[in-house]
Amino acid sequence: MTNRILIALPLAAILAIPALAQTTSSTTTSSTTTTSTSAPAASTDNATGKAPLAPPSREGFWGRVNPFARKNYVKRQTEPIRDRVNELDELTSANSKAIKDTDSRAQAGIKMASDKADTADAHAVDAGNKATQAQQSAQQVTARVQTVESVVSNIDQYKASNQTEILFRTGQTVLSKNAKDAIDQMATAVKGQRGYIFEVQGFSSGKGQIAISNSQKMAESVVRYLVLTHEIPVYRIYLVGMGNAPTTADDSATAKHVHGGRVEISLLKNDLEQLASTGTPDQPQQPK
Numbered sequence: 001m002t003n004r005i006l007i008a009l010p011l012a013a014i015l016a017i018p019a020l021a022q023t024t025s026s027t028t029t030s031s032t033t034t035t036s037t038s039a040p041a042a043s044t045d046n047a048t049g050k051a052p053l054a055p056p057s058r059e060g061f062w063g064r065v066n067p068f069a070r071k072n073y074v075k076r077q078t079e080p081i082r083d084r085v086n087e088l089d090e091l092t093s094a095n096s097k098a099i100k101d102t103d104s105r106a107q108a109g110i111k112m113a114s115d116k117a118d119t120a121d122a123h124a125v126d127a128g129n130k131a132t133q134a135q136q137s138a139q140q141v142t143a144r145v146q147t148v149e150s151v152v153s154n155i156d157q158y159k160a161s162n163q164t165e166i167l168f169r170t171g172q173t174v175l176s177k178n179a180k181d182a183i184d185q186m187a188t189a190v191k192g193q194r195g196y197i198f199e200v201q202g203f204s205s206g207k208g209q210i211a212i213s214n215s216q217k218m219a220e221s222v223v224r225y226l227v228l229t230h231e232i233p234v235y236r237i238y239l240v241g242m243g244n245a246p247t248t249a250d251d252s253a254t255a256k257h258v259h260g261g262r263v264e265i266s267l268l269k270n271d272l273e274q275l276a277s278t279g280t281p282d283q284p285q286q287p288k
Contacts, residue, residue, distance in 0.1 A: 158197060158268035162186055166222060168261030170205060173217045175225055183222065186267055187230035198226060198237045199266040205259050206244055216241030218263050 164186055166179040175183070190196050202219030204211045219239050226232040 158270050160266055161196070161269045162189065162267040164265050166263040166265065168218050168263070170260050171214070172261065173221050175221055180225065183225055183265065186265060187226055187232060190267065196236065196267060196269045198232065199268060200237060200239045201264045202241045203245065203262045203264070204243060205261070212241050212243035214261065215243050218261050222263050222265060
């Protein structure tokens with residue numbers, strides 16, 4: 001009986017040690033949990049926004065020597081680390097995506113600004129070209145105005161350009177071939193021009209009204225030929241019958257009376273033809 005008791009006591013002690021170790025571990029874990037719960041909240045000013053990892057809890061003697069308890073201990077210690085690593089990976093991925101999005105928006109903004117700068121440069125060049133054209137047009141208009149002012153100031157000042165003389169026999173009013181050739185030469189020179197007039201003066205021998213009438217008829221024959229043959233407007237022709245009025249010889253200042261019949265044709269011009277020859281200044285092109 002005594003032997004059985006001696007054998008049973010060591011066996012009971014061996015069986016009680018695991019239970020005591022588990023109780024100690026549970027007590028230690030509860031104490032650690034209570035301490036963590038009652039401890040003030042740690043700072044969350046970090047990458048994950050969570051509290052820092054807690055220091056390892058004490059497992060007691062049995063937890064350090066029991067391989068199964070040690071495995072659970074390692075698992076409990078590594079799980080928070082793994083969670084934090086996963087969270088850091090997610091944050092890194094999110095930051096990389098945000099950086100790429102920001103870079104894409106920056107590149108788009110730079111391209112838009114570059115396009116707008118190119119458009120502004122093109123508009124500036126176009127404006128410069130238009131300003132140059134406007135300046136050239138203004139210079140042309142200024143020159144035109146000066147020409148017009150000069151012409152207007154001299155519009156009633158005619159200068160002799162050409163002159164010819166048609167001779168008639170006494171009592172004759174019909175134009176000879178030589179007379180027509182001389183008139184043709186003068187009329188052809190003003191074809192398509194303006195700013196000219198013809199001055200036709202008839203002279204006749206005789207006296208009084210008869211001489212005036214004869215000189216008028218000779219001058220009218222010249223005017224009729226200019227109008228019908230060369231289509232010279234009537235308003236460009238000034239006719240006067242001078243009769244037997246004295247004329248001044250070309251090489252003498254002595255006045256002489258006419259013998260027979262004679263018609264003087266003078267071509268007079270002003271600066272109106274010069275105004276027409278300058279043309280119209282080029283108009284500036286309209287923007288498209």
